[in-house]
Amino acid sequence: MGEEAASQGTASLVRSVEQAKPDTEIGEGPGHLLGLAFPTHGFTAPWRVIHFALKLPRRRGTHAFVTPTRAGIRIVWFIPGLEGTAGYLIGLILLLKGYCLRGVQGIDMPSNWMSLHWGLHPTNVSAIIERARVKTAAWFKGLLAGRRRLGGIIPLLLGIALIPVSLGYLLYGRFFLAKIFFASEKCDGCGLCAKNCPTRSLRMEGGRNPRPYWSFSCESCMRCMGFCPRQAVEASQPLVVLLSFLASVPVGYYLLQWLNRFLPQSAVGNWPLKVINYGYFLLSVYAAYRLFNWLIRVPLLNRLFTYTTLTHYYRRYHEPKTRLKDFKGNGE
Numbered sequence: 001m002g003e004e005a006a007s008q009g010t011a012s013l014v015r016s017v018e019q020a021k022p023d024t025e026i027g028e029g030p031g032h033l034l035g036l037a038f039p040t041h042g043f044t045a046p047w048r049v050i051h052f053a054l055k056l057p058r059r060r061g062t063h064a065f066v067t068p069t070r071a072g073i074r075i076v077w078f079i080p081g082l083e084g085t086a087g088y089l090i091g092l093i094l095l096l097k098g099y100c101l102r103g104v105q106g107i108d109m110p111s112n113w114m115s116l117h118w119g120l121h122p123t124n125v126s127a128i129i130e131r132a133r134v135k136t137a138a139w140f141k142g143l144l145a146g147r148r149r150l151g152g153i154i155p156l157l158l159g160i161a162l163i164p165v166s167l168g169y170l171l172y173g174r175f176f177l178a179k180i181f182f183a184s185e186k187c188d189g190c191g192l193c194a195k196n197c198p199t200r201s202l203r204m205e206g207g208r209n210p211r212p213y214w215s216f217s218c219e220s221c222m223r224c225m226g227f228c229p230r231q232a233v234e235a236s237q238p239l240v241v242l243l244s245f246l247a248s249v250p251v252g253y254y255l256l257q258w259l260n261r262f263l264p265q266s267a268v269g270n271w272p273l274k275v276i277n278y279g280y281f282l283l284s285v286y287a288a289y290r291l292f293n294w295l296i297r298v299p300l301l302n303r304l305f306t307y308t309t310l311t312h313y314y315r316r317y318h319e320p321k322t323r324l325k326d327f328k329g330n331g332e
């Protein structure tokens with residue numbers, strides 16, 4: 001988009017969320033255009049982006065557009081991702097802040113959810129990126145020409161239908177997923193992952209032999225996994241099974257059944273129980289991960305988790321033109 005603007009003689013500033021200074025960099029009025037581009041997480045915008053949008057300064061009449069990126073894949077044919085409410089949620093926040101919403105459009109980039117699947121083959125990566133480049137340029141050209149380019153009713157209806165999944169992701173999924181990462185024995189404690197984490201969610205622990213530790217604010221963006229020079233960041237599938245068990249049955253189930261007998265039933269559903277259930281979920285996931293983090297310091301157990309983890313056999317991926325140095329400036 002920056003290139004397209006330049007080719008039309010329009011000045012533009014491309015900033016990462018980590019580097020942006022919205023108060024001074026966003027102008028007021030229809031002569032300015034603000035665009036937010038970000039990956040879709042769990043069929044909505046990542047919490048970090050929602051937070052960023054909520055903190056944006058109010059601007060009366062400044063034009064704005066939103067382009068959530070989605071998980072495109074290519075298996076013989078090209079298969080698009082699903083942005084759910086990602087675009088329209090951020091669009092709504094911008095509208096409420098006084099911006100004039102001119103465009104919402106999902107863009108398919110190569111899927112990077114590497115704790116779920118292997119990094120795409122470089123041939124497919126280039127094909128998907130080239131397709132995104134052409135589509136984005138055409139879309140953005142129309143926007144610069146003054147046209148309103150909202151994504152249409154079908155993505156909006158799909159997004160609304162997916163709201164329960166998005167809420168589940170924001171309340172449960174992202175905390176749960178942050179707790180499946182660990183560093184294998186290949187980790188040499190260089191700390192690059194912690195230094196470049198966009199949410200500052202990794203802590204190096206372990207004295208003379210430091211290892212990264214993922215905290216609750218991790219958004220599973222996969223930067224640590226995609227950029228680790230030793231491919232030492234793994235996501236443990238066996239731990240997923242263990243965590244699901246601990247966070248639900250049998251302790252949670254029996255405890256909640258027992259508590260249910262004493263808690264007042266409210267007219268709007270059994271919300272005290274739901275709150276306790278949620279607290280229990282967060283606490284059990286946190287406790288299990290602390291235990292796990294301690295266990296994987298034992299070399300034999302670390303090896304056991306490493307070799308029973310699918311990511312150990314997966315190809316890694318990050319957007320090919322992006323380098324670690326592009327993230328510098330994030331408070332370093």
Ligand SMILES: Cc1cc2nc3c(=O)[nH]c(=O)nc-3n(C[C@H](O)[C@H](O)[C@H](O)COP(=O)(O)O)c2cc1C
Pocket residue numbers: 038039040041042043044068069070071072080081082083109110111112113114219220221222319
């Ligand atoms: C935790 C996580 C959740 C994701 N959820 C979705 C999703 O709901 N829908 C989708 O189309 N892509 C989803 N993706 C894929 C990314 O949105 C996609 O790979 C990304 O937009 C790639 O763009 P980028 O390389 O510009 O970041 C998810 C990825 C991660 C890591």
